[in-house]
Amino acid sequence: MSFGFTSDTSKVFGKMVEEAGSYNVKIMDSSVAKKSKTGKEMAVLDYEVLDGKYAGGSIKWHNIVWDESSEEAMQLSLKRFNTLTAALGFPDGTNFNMTLERFVKGIKGKQLNINVDWEEGNNGNYHLAVKSQQVIKEKSEPNGVFRPSNGTKKAAETSTNPFENSNQSKQATTNPFEQTTLENTDPFAKNSTTIDIPDKDLPF
Numbered sequence: 793m794s795f796g797f798t799s800d801t802s803k804v805f806g807k808m809v810e811e812a813g814s815y816n817v818k819i820m821d822s823s824v825a826k827k828s829k830t831g832k833e834m835a836v837l838d839y840e841v842l843d844g845k846y847a848g849g850s851i852k853w854h855n856i857v858w859d860e861s862s863e864e865a866m867q868l869s870l871k872r873f874n875t876l877t878a879a880l881g882f883p884d885g886t887n888f889n890m891t892l893e894r895f896v897k898g899i900k901g902k903q904l905n906i907n908v909d910w911e912e913g914n915n916g917n918y919h920l921a922v923k924s925q926q927v928i929k930e931k932s933e934p935n936g937v938f939r940p941s942n943g944t945k946k947a948a949e950t951s952t953n954p955f956e957n958s959n960q961s962k963q964a965t966t967n968p969f970e971q972t973t974l975e976n977t978d979p980f981a982k983n984s985t986t987i988d989i990p991d992k993d994l995p996f
């Protein structure tokens with residue numbers, strides 16, 4: 793049996809996004825609702841890039857927490873979730889009176905644009921963190937800023953070794969998107985199945 797193929801970076805497993813910038817994305821099926829370590833309801837969203845040089849690449853672990861611990865926290869939570877639903881194109885007056893699990897299931901596959909930048913995690917590694925969300929744009933626009941090294945943002949070095957891989961660190965977010973529960977009246981359909989991600993697999 794003969795063996796032969798032409799290398800094609802658009803057809804790989806685990807393709808990484810290697811630059812900060814603005815990306816058109818869809819919400820991946822791996823997105824879940826769970827509780828944070830402090831017991832607050834939280835949507836953990838994973839995104840897949842739709843177009844451009846990183847099409848098919850993923851940006852993971854965007855945590856949006858619902859916090860009702862104070863009036864100020866509640867108002868911030870409303871703004872976080874309203875920012876998301878506005879970016880997804882839901883009109884004013886849409887009632888999301890449901891569980892967070894159902895909400896997350898309902899937005900899977902929907903498209904938006906996100907701005908991401910490099911952020912240092914607790915373990916000292918850098919990951920892409922979502923800084924803003926808006927309606928989908930004409931195209932994705934990487935900005936040329938690669939993962940920081942030694943405290944500076946610089947272009948990543950390319951290797952001529954076709955068997956060498958660069959590893960993308962797990963992503964945690966400490967940005968202004970965090971959220972909790974919503975109940976009955978449904979802009980989606982059907983119930984969701986909760987997928988539990990063990991704490992050890994998440995970077996927070």
